[in-house]
Amino acid sequence: MQLRYSYRLYPTPCQREALGRAFGCARVVFNDALAARRAAHEAGEPYVTDAAMSARLTASKGTPERAWLSEVSSVVLQQALADLNTAYRNFFNSVSGKRKGPNVSPPRFRSRKDSRQAIRFTANARFKVLGNGRLRLPKVGDVEVRWSRPLPAAPSSVTVIRDATGRFFASFVLAVTPQALPETDGECGIDLGLGHFAVMDDGTKIAAPRFLRRAEKKLKHAQKDLSRKEKGSRNREKARVKVARAHAEVAAARRDFHHKLSTRVIRENQAVTVEDLSVRGLARTRLAKSVHDAGWSAFTGMLQYKARLYGRDFRKIGRFEPTSQVCSACGVKDGPKPLSVREWTCKQCGTIHDRDVNAARNILAAGRADKSNACGGRVRPLVTAAQAREAGSRRGAA
Numbered sequence: 001m002q003l004r005y006s007y008r009l010y011p012t013p014c015q016r017e018a019l020g021r022a023f024g025c026a027r028v029v030f031n032d033a034l035a036a037r038r039a040a041h042e043a044g045e046p047y048v049t050d051a052a053m054s055a056r057l058t059a060s061k062g063t064p065e066r067a068w069l070s071e072v073s074s075v076v077l078q079q080a081l082a083d084l085n086t087a088y089r090n091f092f093n094s095v096s097g098k099r100k101g102p103n104v105s106p107p108r109f110r111s112r113k114d115s116r117q118a119i120r121f122t123a124n125a126r127f128k129v130l131g132n133g134r135l136r137l138p139k140v141g142d143v144e145v146r147w148s149r150p151l152p153a154a155p156s157s158v159t160v161i162r163d164a165t166g167r168f169f170a171s172f173v174l175a176v177t178p179q180a181l182p183e184t185d186g187e188c189g190i191d192l193g194l195g196h197f198a199v200m201d202d203g204t205k206i207a208a209p210r211f212l213r214r215a216e217k218k219l220k221h222a223q224k225d226l227s228r229k230e231k232g233s234r235n236r237e238k239a240r241v242k243v244a245r246a247h248a249e250v251a252a253a254r255r256d257f258h259h260k261l262s263t264r265v266i267r268e269n270q271a272v273t274v275e276d277l278s279v280r281g282l283a284r285t286r287l288a289k290s291v292h293d294a295g296w297s298a299f300t301g302m303l304q305y306k307a308r309l310y311g312r313d314f315r316k317i318g319r320f321e322p323t324s325q326v327c328s329a330c331g332v333k334d335g336p337k338p339l340s341v342r343e344w345t346c347k348q349c350g351t352i353h354d355r356d357v358n359a360a361r362n363i364l365a366a367g368r369a370d371k372s373n374a375c376g377g378r379v380r381p382l383v384t385a386a387q388a389r390e391a392g393s394r395r396g397a398a
């Protein structure tokens with residue numbers, strides 16, 4: 001299965017310049033192609049095919065206006081086109097209903113001011129991890145890497161990213177062979193909520209850790225500070241950098257928390273069931289923002305790939321299951337309850353329920369039922385979160 005491994009890069013000033021040029025060229029190629037497709041659409045002409053687009057790119061390098069594109073690796077430019085193609089495909093599939101989940105918006109122009117700049121080198125760009133630990137990038141140079149953990153296999157591609165705070169990262173895609181952990185008989189249902197990040201069927205409640213809450217507070221503070229600064233002022237620019245840094249800190253803290261929790265859950269349980277949160281229903285409510293903030297999908301994505309990596313069962317049950325309305329002890333449907341009701345007593349069997357723990361128990365039960373359902377319950381093939389993000393038009397610091 002394909003996984004991503006990310007590391008911090010430390011390019012020299014000269015390499016930063018070369019990377020900046022490559023980001024710029026990739027952006028121009030992406031925007032040119034997007035403009036061409038839009039123009040064709042407006043003129044009532046058919047969609048410009050991927051192959052035609054690629055040929056146009058090659059031809060444009062021969063023109064004086066675009067000759068400078070030859071200064072960067074051609075793979076980087078082809079990959080920029082590939083990003084656009086994927087973004088269009090995702091959009092079309094979303095419109096036609098082939099793609100589930102939240103609606104995908106059509107691709108947008110990239111800007112120099114986007115907080116995240118990225119280029120991708122594939123294997124045929126001949127990027128290379130050198131014996132001295134540096135990463136050789138064509139037409140950039142040998143860049144210093146901080147190897148926070150070893151790369152377990154040879155990567156098939158690397159994306160170089162510059163984030164809003166000006167830091168550089170290399171994100172490698174590589175094939176990893178799943179290795180099953182020793183079997184356990186643990187099973188677990190998880191209710192992902194707003195009060196607690198997660199509640200387990202055994203009654204364990206997991207709140208976001210303090211370091212994450214602290215980072216979030218700092219971010220809120222920085223945002224307030226920024227909103228008070230005058231537009232165009234130097235102080236505002238300083239405040240903007242502070243916000244970007246605080247954002248990056250929150251993202252890192254959250255990722256760390258998700259990683260630790262998902263690893264623990266997968267190690268301790270043979271089967272894990274969560275609710276399918278594909279946001280659709282929730283996005284229409286005021287809960288939407290919290291849903292995204294809580295990062296549930298990032299977390300369930302980790303559970304999913306780690307389950308596959310370590311030979312565990314990962315199940316998602318549909319949103320139509322009224323997990324908080326059914327008594328997990330006797331199965332009677334007790335009817336809807338407002339979110340403010342945290343505890344209730346079953347009228348049928350008298351069990352006193354904690355709303356979230358009861359939901360987690362129901363989720364576990366639904367997961368078990370799903371398993372006994374010979375062909376049901378299997379999740380769709382895995383797409384790593386990072387890949388999905390890269391192709392889409394949405395920003396992502398995670």
Ligand SMILES: [Zn+2]
Binds near residue numbers: 327328
């Ligand atoms: Zn009951």
